Amino acid sequence: MNPAFSYKKLADFGRTLLNRLSLEEGLPMISEYAKQITGAERCSIFIYNPKIKMLWTTLADGIEKIMIHKEDGIVGHTVKEKKPILVNDPYIDERFLPAIDNKTGFITKNIASIPIFDSNRHVIGVFQLLNKPSGFTQEDIKSMIFFAHYISGYLELAILFEDDTNSLMKGIR
Template identity: 75%
Template sequence: MITSYAALSEFGRSLLKRPTLSEGLPIISEYAKQVSGAQRCSIFIYNPNIQMLWTTLADETEKIMVHQDDGIVGHTLKEAKPIMVNNPYDDPRFLHTIDNKTGFVTENIASIPIFNSARRIIGVFQLLNKPGGFSNEDVKFMIFFAHYISGYLELAMLFDDDAKLLAKETK
């Protein structure tokens, strides 16, 4: 894991210049992949009104919506703790339909809940396909990183027209 305080500080400054989710999520994703060595990053936002998690950012795919009870992402939400799976096709919680739909082959997953300032889960941060699999050290960094980005996500969701529009579309 390549991380330094200077790089994290620079990441934070560039993120603050991007007030909308559509601008900020790609920056978060790229930084997380660079630091972790993962192939893909997905950031799911939770809508408790419809009990769904959605992402407009899942590298190389369109919007993904998952019910709160489904997949590793749903179990991360339900358990409110990190889940690391280095062999997802053998895990009964794994949602095969997304790989089937996108053609992507998930080799490993690290899935971390994102909490808001009131300690409610507002989303789930996932990294996929790290060569050699994910370690406990990776998960510790991702927990820290989820805390780091949570304030930005909470504010962006309050003020972002795209997030408000998606929430209305799905009601």
């Protein structure tokens, strides 16, 4: 396990996370924790909407919302393959979308992309960690798979809660 990872820190994190009802409250907390335990510079959390076959972020460090089709980019391939993808030289990987770097001015040096599953083993999201100074390792992947399992219940409930709230709001209008 990653040296920055501790079960006590994870338990403390989980208790705090459960007090965050919306994705807008919980995702920044999840992202910060993921960066702390891996040493990544950035972390984007993509939520997958199977109805429109798109991935979107409410949180992408340093930039506005990103929307990507499930067939595109490393994040899309993570959904399609349903397994982690580690890329330590993205500019030579055909799946990489350099247009996002071009738009933001950020230079992606390495990527760890980890699927997040719901209780029925459907992909509901993806962590995408960027730019670990020493490059991502299989140990990072193991830590993030464990972390993805840990927070998946929260994400599944938060997504359902937001869907219900949006449905209620449409009925009121």
